[in-house]
Amino acid sequence: MKGRNPMADKPILLLTRKLPEDVEARAVRDYDAILNNSDAQMRANDLIKRSKGVDAILTCSTEHFSAEVIENLAPSVKAVATFSVGFEHIDVDAAKKRGLIATNTPDVLTDATADLTILLMLGATRRAYEWGRTIRQGEWGRWIATEKLGTDVNGKALGVYGMGRIGRAVAQRARGFGMEIHYHNRTRLTPDLELGATYYADADAMLGQVDVLSINCPSTPETEKFLNADRIVMMKDGAIVLNSARGSIIVDDALIAALESGKLAAAGLDVFDGEPKLDPRYLTLENTFLMPHVGSATLETRNAMGFRALDNLDAIFAGREPGDRIA
Numbered sequence: 001m002k003g004r005n006p007m008a009d010k011p012i013l014l015l016t017r018k019l020p021e022d023v024e025a026r027a028v029r030d031y032d033a034i035l036n037n038s039d040a041q042m043r044a045n046d047l048i049k050r051s052k053g054v055d056a057i058l059t060c061s062t063e064h065f066s067a068e069v070i071e072n073l074a075p076s077v078k079a080v081a082t083f084s085v086g087f088e089h090i091d092v093d094a095a096k097k098r099g100l101i102a103t104n105t106p107d108v109l110t111d112a113t114a115d116l117t118i119l120l121m122l123g124a125t126r127r128a129y130e131w132g133r134t135i136r137q138g139e140w141g142r143w144i145a146t147e148k149l150g151t152d153v154n155g156k157a158l159g160v161y162g163m164g165r166i167g168r169a170v171a172q173r174a175r176g177f178g179m180e181i182h183y184h185n186r187t188r189l190t191p192d193l194e195l196g197a198t199y200y201a202d203a204d205a206m207l208g209q210v211d212v213l214s215i216n217c218p219s220t221p222e223t224e225k226f227l228n229a230d231r232i233v234m235m236k237d238g239a240i241v242l243n244s245a246r247g248s249i250i251v252d253d254a255l256i257a258a259l260e261s262g263k264l265a266a267a268g269l270d271v272f273d274g275e276p277k278l279d280p281r282y283l284t285l286e287n288t289f290l291m292p293h294v295g296s297a298t299l300e301t302r303n304a305m306g307f308r309a310l311d312n313l314d315a316i317f318a319g320r321e322p323g324d325r326i327a
């Protein structure tokens with residue numbers, strides 16, 4: 001196991017996964033970096049074992065820093081910087097208790113995730129899965145005026161559940177498509193951020209007013225299982241559900257039943273409860289447009305996430321407060 005090299009005077013940084021080339025190059029330049037060239041996911045035991053002699057860990061959301069892992073990390077580990085905005089994979093209370101600094105990467109993935117949400121919306125409303133399959137399977141036959149018709153978004157009401165950075169970026173894009181914006185957030189936005197959107201202090205009151213519901217809140221005990229069968233009943237018949245936040249916010253049985261019955265017209269989903277093992281029934285439904293959790297998957301955004309994580313670590317090792325401290 002690697003020990004600190006006092007001559008090099010660089011903190012030892014363990015990267016749990018393979019990161020974009022420019023991010024790894026900067027990590028190698030500024031740290032005594034231990035790269036994960038095989039890109040194998042690290043389980044609890046790997047994290048504990050590989051933390052020996054390490055000053056900090058740059059992790060992804062695929063590695064789980066439970067209370068047990070955090071308590072058993074080598075005493076040399078001062079910080080964990082996650083390459084993600086979501087941080088439900090880090091037990092923040094356990095980190096605070098141990099005096100471990102933890103950081104995330106907000107802001108830099110807002111636009112990419114909002115773009116992906118619009119892709120989900122257009123994919124779901126325009127039946128992109130069915131049409132895409134038709135052309136790939138050579139079934140593009142004669143033109144039929146009534147075949148597989150989608151629905152316009154122009155003039156429709158979009159309900160954003162969670163009007164943080166990403167929710168607001170989705171709303172901004174949807175305005176460009178001529179949509180009317182409704183939202184629920186724990187606190188009402190100021191008028192300069194609300195931009196005329198209709199606010200609902202009670203999320204349930206919004207559900208029956210919107211044609212498309214976009215889930216953009218973080219996963220917390222309050223938001224978990226929000227979209228359940230009782231709430232789907234409150235929605236308009238033929239409404240569409242989008243989720244680019246976290247799978248845990250939707251009750252799969254309820255959403256799948258509504259997609260099967262036609263109560264909901266379609267769903268655009270980038271995140272799934274228990275991913276990567278999603279409920280297989282989603283795969284057999286014609287009215288789903290599915291992506292494998294790729295909201296931030298552009299080169300520019302992944303670079304920016306890595307640089308932001310390194311900025312946080314640089315601040316910590318320079319004795320400054322990191323910009324994105326979560327613990």
Ligand code: DGY
Nearest residue numbers: 061083084085086296
């Ligand atoms: C994030 O950054 O939280 C993305 O969803 C990837 O996990």
